[in-house]
Amino acid sequence: MALSLPTEDDKEDLLLSCRYGDTEDVKLFVDRFGPDPLNEVRDDSGNSVLHMACGNGHLDYLLSVVSPTLLSAQNNARSTPLHWAALNSHLPVVQRLVQFPNGPGKDLIDIKNASGRTPLGEAENVGWDEGAKWLVQVMNLDDGDKEEKQADEGVEVGPEDIEVEIQDAEGKVARMKISPQGSDPSKSS
Structure with missing residues (x-):
């Protein structure tokens, strides 16, 4: 049985579900359309489902169903989900993104957005010392x-x-x- 394709309304609902941490609706989306569309859905600013979830501290289910390449996906401002998690001071989310098996790992910390800031720079910019300290402890020291x-x-x-x-x-x-x-x-x- 072939899965149907999500409509634009389905995609918008999915992004909102990720933003607000409505895991049940995200699971229903995956049951209906499969996990692949999760990797492709973006809002008008290029934000993925991970951007929405990480920016708001909701990450439970998504990491188990998205492609690890989505961890380094950049939006139109070239920010990654890690930038958003750091900007909003979500330490457990920051840690899970960096430590995710088969993901980019510590290399995520070095990605700069259009403002020239890394996730560490975003943490420093908002005065989030706890997150900045953790990122420095695990970052690549070349x-x-x-x-x-x-x-x-x-x-x-x-x-x-x-x-x-x-x-x-x-x-x-x-x-x-x-x-x-x-x-x-x-x-x-």
């Missing part, structure tokens, strides 16, 4: 070309030291060197 950074910044970085550079919402860059415990902080620059 060593990059250490020798070039050292020359550019005049900073001595030992083999066990980690240098972190974070850009805030206004484009200001904060640099921090984290040394292993027991090292002498007076030797850092």
Whole structure:
């Protein structure tokens, strides 16, 4: 038996159900049309079902039925569902998105929207310290070309030291060197 295709009204109802956390209606949609349309439905601003759910702290059922590629889907402002969860301070949702098996994982934290902000930048922009701290703890800390950074910044970085550079919402860059415990902080620059 072939599944029918959702109408525009069905799609609008689905987006509202995701926005308001009406899991039963989302399940009915999937029963009627299958899970595939969940990956394609967008509003006029390009927001997916995950944008709606994550922005409002509702994620229970959707992650079990959408494609993992939807986690990194960007809307018209190039924001991902993680941007929306961070903007609205939903820590359990942020954690589930980043830790989702077979998803993009920590790479989600590095995606910039049209304003040039990552989800971490959005968390900082709204003053959500708890979320920003968690994102920093799990984010990719790419060593990059250490020798070039050292020359550019005049900073001595030992083999066990980690240098972190974070850009805030206004484009200001904060640099921090984290040394292993027991090292002498007076030797850092």
